Amino acid sequence: MFCERTVMAALCVSVLTLNMFLSVFFLPGELADCPDKSKLFITAPKKMEALSGSCLHVPCSFTSKGKEDFKSHRTTFGVWIKKHFSFDDGYKQNVIFNSSSPSKIYPMEITGNLSQKNCSTLFNDLTTNHSDTYYFRIENEPLKATAVCDPLQIRVQDSPWSPSINISAGDLKEKQSVSITCSALTPCPHSPPRLTWNLHPDSDSETEENTDGTFTTKLQQTVTLSHTHDGYNISCSATYPVNGGPSKTAETQQTLSVSYAPRDTSASISPSGLLSAGIWVNLTCSSRAKPPISSFTWFKTTTDGPKKVHEGHMYSLNVTDGADYYCVAVNALGNQTSWVHVNASDVFPHTAAVAAVITVLALVCLAVCVWRFKKHQQQTQSQTAAQLPPQTPAAGTQEELHYGEISFFNQRPGPSSVSVPDSGQQQDSVYAQVKVNQGYTQSADTEQLYAQVKKK
Numbered sequence: 001m002f003c004e005r006t007v008m009a010a011l012c013v014s015v016l017t018l019n020m021f022l023s024v025f026f027l028p029g030e031l032a033d034c035p036d037k038s039k040l041f042i043t044a045p046k047k048m049e050a051l052s053g054s055c056l057h058v059p060c061s062f063t064s065k066g067k068e069d070f071k072s073h074r075t076t077f078g079v080w081i082k083k084h085f086s087f088d089d090g091y092k093q094n095v096i097f098n099s100s101s102p103s104k105i106y107p108m109e110i111t112g113n114l115s116q117k118n119c120s121t122l123f124n125d126l127t128t129n130h131s132d133t134y135y136f137r138i139e140n141e142p143l144k145a146t147a148v149c150d151p152l153q154i155r156v157q158d159s160p161w162s163p164s165i166n167i168s169a170g171d172l173k174e175k176q177s178v179s180i181t182c183s184a185l186t187p188c189p190h191s192p193p194r195l196t197w198n199l200h201p202d203s204d205s206e207t208e209e210n211t212d213g214t215f216t217t218k219l220q221q222t223v224t225l226s227h228t229h230d231g232y233n234i235s236c237s238a239t240y241p242v243n244g245g246p247s248k249t250a251e252t253q254q255t256l257s258v259s260y261a262p263r264d265t266s267a268s269i270s271p272s273g274l275l276s277a278g279i280w281v282n283l284t285c286s287s288r289a290k291p292p293i294s295s296f297t298w299f300k301t302t303t304d305g306p307k308k309v310h311e312g313h314m315y316s317l318n319v320t321d322g323a324d325y326y327c328v329a330v331n332a333l334g335n336q337t338s339w340v341h342v343n344a345s346d347v348f349p350h351t352a353a354v355a356a357v358i359t360v361l362a363l364v365c366l367a368v369c370v371w372r373f374k375k376h377q378q379q380t381q382s383q384t385a386a387q388l389p390p391q392t393p394a395a396g397t398q399e400e401l402h403y404g405e406i407s408f409f410n411q412r413p414g415p416s417s418v419s420v421p422d423s424g425q426q427q428d429s430v431y432a433q434v435k436v437n438q439g440y441t442q443s444a445d446t447e448q449l450y451a452q453v454k455k456k
Helices: 002-025 029-033 089-094 350-387
Strands: 040-043 047-051 056-058 061-064 077-082 095-098 108-110 121-123 132-140 143-146 152-157 164-167 177-186 194-197 206-209 215-224 233-240 248-255 258-270 280-290 295-302 305-311 314-318 323-331 334-342 399-408 428-437
Touching: 040 132, 047 056, 056 152, 061 132, 077 089, 089 095, 095 108, 164 248, 177 194, 177 233, 194 215, 258 323, 280 295, 280 323, 280 334, 305 314
Parallel strands: 047 152, 258 334
Antiparallel strands: 040 061, 056 121, 077 095, 077 132, 108 121, 132 143, 132 152, 164 177, 177 215, 194 233, 206 215, 233 248, 258 280, 280 314, 295 305, 295 323, 323 334, 399 428
16 A cells, blocks of 8 residues: 555656646647747737836837748738737637727727738727737738747836936046936837936937837936036936826936045144244145045155155144145045145244243233332322311412511619610621511511521
């Protein structure tokens, strides 16, 4: 029993393997005879896409072979069949279009001239239900044949296709002239999409026929690249008109990557401003480039010409004199130079700086001392004036000298209380200087005279 089950299992595996082998290498029906037994061949895209609500143009041409060759003078009809290539009675329901019949199952028409072997066809007002595999058949009595070896697959979708952006050059560099193109699939050339982009807003799009008979709508612009284009984001949109509804729009973006030589190179000094002899400063060089900066080199200008002093973006030096320095930024596409100047007038010895500080401080101290002295003197005068009585001297007061004579009599002692001068008595005269101050006022009754008398 076990042996029988093992044999049956092995047999099933063998049969399955054989079926898979036959399904790969031997096609069913007439497809297995391609191209030996096929009498009709068409040249058309193998796969095509369409937008619902729009149309689809199928470029098509055919050739025939065999005893019953195609004759252009005979009446010719074109037939389109879906799903299966058979035209037998059992597959008549697969016929969607026959130019010999006025009735049309699908809204379509053969636009090519069949007598010229042109079978181009236009499918109108497509829906997603029209997605299928289609075969073309020709009837040119006595020739009747189907292009069984050339099926056409059509897929109808609701969403539009995003346009594509193409640049004529691969590696983009500044000063390079390139052609930038935005293109959109145009399955319905009778109603092409409208293209717009930010590279040139007023550009007009054009619809062109491709080598295989399909169509593409394009916008094209020639641009001379610069460093400003690096990182620029190109945006392009395609708007498809459709029947019985609003237009459908899709957008695509692409960022440019442009290589350029060093730009915005800048040399700076820190600290800046007033510098003292012997101070250390840093010279810094910065720049942007693509590809990045490969080297920074510092040079000092001398009477003998430029002198290389350092490699690297930062250079530290001790200030001894004024000089011009410059850095050179380099990458694979070029270089750029930037200058920085250490001004000799900005370089001072330490002693001069110290002397200047001392002088300023001395002047400040002197000003404070003078101010305090004047303030003390004003306070002293104010106190003295407050202690003295007020005096109002008469205007024009002057001192005058007056001479006066004073007589002194030698009185004798006697009983009498009345002194009678003796004619023979000797008179002594004493002169004195008397200063009379006219500023003194006189009373109404008497006059007072003060004198200092010195007897000689």
